[in-house]
């Protein structure tokens with residue numbers, strides 16, 4: 043049994059490589075070569091904390107591995123010595139059902155989420171996108187910055203978070219990692235997104251906060267932060283005005299408040315959904331069509347992403 047910790051996992055998964063692993067994962071998923079079971083999310087009965095405990099199983103085929111990510115999401119850990127997501131991805135070999143590895147789930151979640159966003163962005167953002175807004179300056183903002191830089195020539199990054207100290211800490215760290223990029227602390231979401239070609243929303247917000255009138259024509263939005271039917275980041279007006287893509291139809295239908303709330307309000311129909319990432323990767327649907335449309339990539343996160351990344355880490359560790 044291989045046990046791979048946070049640092050070891052990230053050392054094996056640089057962002058460009060992880061984007062390539064995710065591209066193969068979504069092609070396999072679209073072609074039915076790999077599969078997953080809808081995740082089980084338990085909202086812990088811990089009063090108004092509403093912390094989450096989730097199990098995310100997937101199967102990668104007879105000659106590969108299967109297993110589950112088992113993870114907690116405790117949003118109030120943000121800014122403390124504890125990460126807001128912690129757990130393990132447990133892998134079993136598909137031939138005998140033997141447990142073969144435990145891979146740090148926080149590292150997998152950190153990097154695979156951003157890699158999937160990078161992949162989606164590559165199909166949907168304008169080629170020359172240079173201005174990025176990060177809303178939510180937590181852990182995901184760092185991997186998302188790396189992913190956006192991997193797929194577009196980003197020069198300026200505006201950062202907003204409800205916690206201004208968190209913005210200052212994050213910018214300090216990002217500036218060291220990317221000295222050629224200009225980082226600007228924003229005082230509001232509106233200020234952060236005013237010039238943005240790409241917007242990443244990376245918050246556990248319960249209410250929509252990104253307004254249609256604030257987003258410039260041609261912008262691409264990655265709505266990544268929320269993944270329950272009752273939470274969202276994108277207002278209904280903005281959703282109506284945008285072309286929507288998701289990581290997976292079934293997952294969006296079960297979990298995406300950004301999609302399900304305007305659907306329940308009857309301001310969009312199911313036809314509003316233009317395609318999934320698997321359909322983009324396998325060229326069944328077209329991504330961006332012109333320079334003025336607003337596109338949204340709404341991802342709730344899939345077990346196949348975790349398993350494909352964890353399998354990649356396990357293979358490299360096994361080979362020594």
Ligand SMILES: NC(=O)c1ccc[n+]([C@@H]2O[C@H](COP(=O)([O-])OP(=O)(O)OC[C@H]3O[C@@H](n4cnc5c(N)ncnc54)[C@H](O)[C@@H]3O)[C@@H](O)[C@H]2O)c1
Nearest residue numbers: 120126178180181182203204244245246247267341342343
């Ligand atoms: N879709 C996916 O696959 C996926 C994967 C991982 C994490 N997530 C979600 O993405 C979000 C970010 O993850 P993280 O690990 O960076 O979390 P984190 O806890 O490290 O950071 C979240 C940050 O968002 C800020 N915030 C909260 N509400 C806000 C608001 N309304 N406006 C601006 N800032 C706000 C908090 O102050 C905090 O700094 C979380 O909600 C997480 O559950 C989604």
